Amino acid sequence: MLRHREFLKLWVGQAVSASGSAITAVAMPLVAVVTLGASPVEIGVLSALTVVPHLVFGLPAGVWVSRVSRRRVMIAADVGRAVLLGSVPVLSAVGLLRIEHLYVVAVLAGVLTLLSDTASMTLLPALVPRASLMQANSASMLNQTVASTTGPSIAGVLTQVASAPFAIAVDALSFLASAVASFLIKEPPVPALAPGRYRLLGGLRELFGSPVLSALTLSATIASLAGAAQAPLVVLYLVRDLHWPPLLVGVAITVAGVAAVVGTLVAPAYSRRLGMGRAYVSGQLLASLAGAVLASGWLPLVLLAQMVAGLGMSLYGVPQRTLRQALVPEHLLAQVTATWRTLVIGGQTVGALAGGLAATYLGVRATLLLSCAGMLAGVAVAARSPLRSQATAELGCL
Template sequence: MQETTTLAPEATAPAPDVPAGGEEAAGPGRPSLWRSRNFLLLWTGQTVGELGAQISTVAVPLLAATTLKASVFQISLLTFLSWLPYLLFSLPAGVIADRVDQRRLMIWCDLGRMALMASLPVVALVSELSLWHLYTVVGLTGVLTVLFNIAYKSKLPRMVEAHQLVDGNAKLSMSKDFAELIGPSISGVLIGLVGATRTFFGNGLAFLVSAVTLFLIKEPPGAGPVERDAEEQDRTPLRTQMTEGLSFIRRQPILRKILACTTTSNFWVMAAGSIEVTFMVRELRAPSWMVGLVFSVSAVGGLAVGALTQRISQRVGTARIIWVSMAVPGPLYLLMPLAQPGWGVLLYGLGLAAFSANAVLYNVAATSYQQSITPTQLLGRVNASFLWICYGAIPLGALTGGLLASALGLRTALLICVLGTWSAALFVYCSPLRGMRDMPETAPGEER
């Protein structure tokens, strides 16, 4: 699924005299992220956190289906509740992230999520766990996740130099692909050993590790929250503050195109995702172990490209790679609806691997561009606006995939979905990005 993701190392705000997308360690003034204690702490914590998230992705529906005997519709509500906070809370969360110390906000979000996850096995041990308790945990965890994601997306440009943005985003994106590769397997082993309920102690531990690594980060002077004048904050209505991110995006033609591309891609990717397991099981008659193998193959694509993202971006151009990464892998998506029974199901995995590679390149480049041109004091609200719109398309996409499959059949519906995903490239191809090689450090007419 396409999204704009980020994170953070050491140093202060981006240096204006360093071109974005340059060589990572070209000289004494351009230190490697491998030597940044802050970045390594953050990277470690987020890797563990992503692993915990992947464990819960499997454990939550299994807990509902097996222990709580939930119906198919009741299980589907868990997915709905996990994404609903992005629609309801993204814009106010952006205002909060711009007003408070973002590192402390992230720590409190991690501790809150740890407590919520640990409550599941604790309640199960002392009394009977209910489906409503699980709904509450999923919904509240979703709210804290929205706050956390917006805060850490806004924190990175304040902690790294401009030439480190692409590399930092790429390394953190690799963590997600690594977690997607091994997380479901670890979840399956834990569930088999201790049961679905006790598995959530592992989730709680992952959030605790993330909180500890954030606590150990030593911020340099000037890396704290960017405060507005108190009187100006009081004079500005909350509704106006919530929409300032949208107003900034509206004034930036490239950001508008990136937003349209990401939203379109999310819509069709989720439409495909809502029917892909059913397609492999019913149409391709794939056993469960082969379905798992398909998803592991897809994660390899993101990991491989993630390790080379910095070099690829430098070779192609940090701005040009945004539309190239969306357009070039498109034909390989057609391998998914062309997959056949038997070992031919791996064609689906190859198509997914191409998309995973595209997602890493696109997400890193698009996020780095967004960070590099957005004024520091608006980062939280701009990130919130992106999440509000891009993730708002996800439940609609899932519904569309099911409707198409019911009306046209699984294979035809999947073909429409992958063509829709590829069509998202048109937004960034038909934009000023086509005439640019590298990203600017500030938007025209804007100051950081």
């Protein structure tokens, strides 16, 4: 992918901002807890507000991004997030920071992230030939997996050495660097389309108008909702149920991150060998089984579950992105991307709430098994559809 200069600029910007965002994902709750003394309810609200914009603004975001320069959207979103996040350490330094301010930052930054991610994922297929699309998506996902693996550790070091607000200041600077990288991109012309075609539900019609895309959407939505019920409980399960020390919990999380990085690197070859449809189904199956293995409670199997979860996530993530980009016309890609995020990411709010309630009344171990069953239901939808036989060569994404 180093041969594609415009994609390389996009990739560098994504890498920088993803690293900063991974730091803030840890530092923001630390600011709320350590600096402001937030309650568990306030932490839950803060977490939910980062996802709510996908539910509320997802469909309009796709329509709007379809009309304008994707590069300009990314620049504006990066600058906006830099200002928002930069306000946290400034207000903290002068003693004016309040939990309500973090709520506002979480919502507005969530809206800008929605717009930026929609624009960047729409721009990516325009910067590389179709034959390089899978490699480009693998490289793009590599940013996220590396950032999510190293970000928490970096956030911990920055918080320990300086403070949690200082760690957020690092993220603010990362967005400014990302804005510079986006500014340097030479964007191809935005596809022209008659205004009447920019309908709010255009993304839904495109996703559910194709047997392959509809199966992909239903499968991913179901699995994401069930997975969101499981993900927040992993650390709680390891600490309270298994009584693991913090060091061992960190090892388990790192194992998942390293496996995700490896999965991202091998995903293109894996998809070429099996075909994108089978690669998606098998990767999703691996990720779905992790909850059942985790519930065993035996240390070697818990580490194996973490490895399988990280590996499976990457093995299905790369073909899933590539399938959407290859099957959706370019002029509808922004709407489809935003609609996808509304369903798959926005639905995680419901999944996380359901997981918390189930863990309260049924116990964490039972909830892990239930969420595993839910994720397997998503696998079954994909496995029993035309998606399973979707070949890589048919799409020209070799």
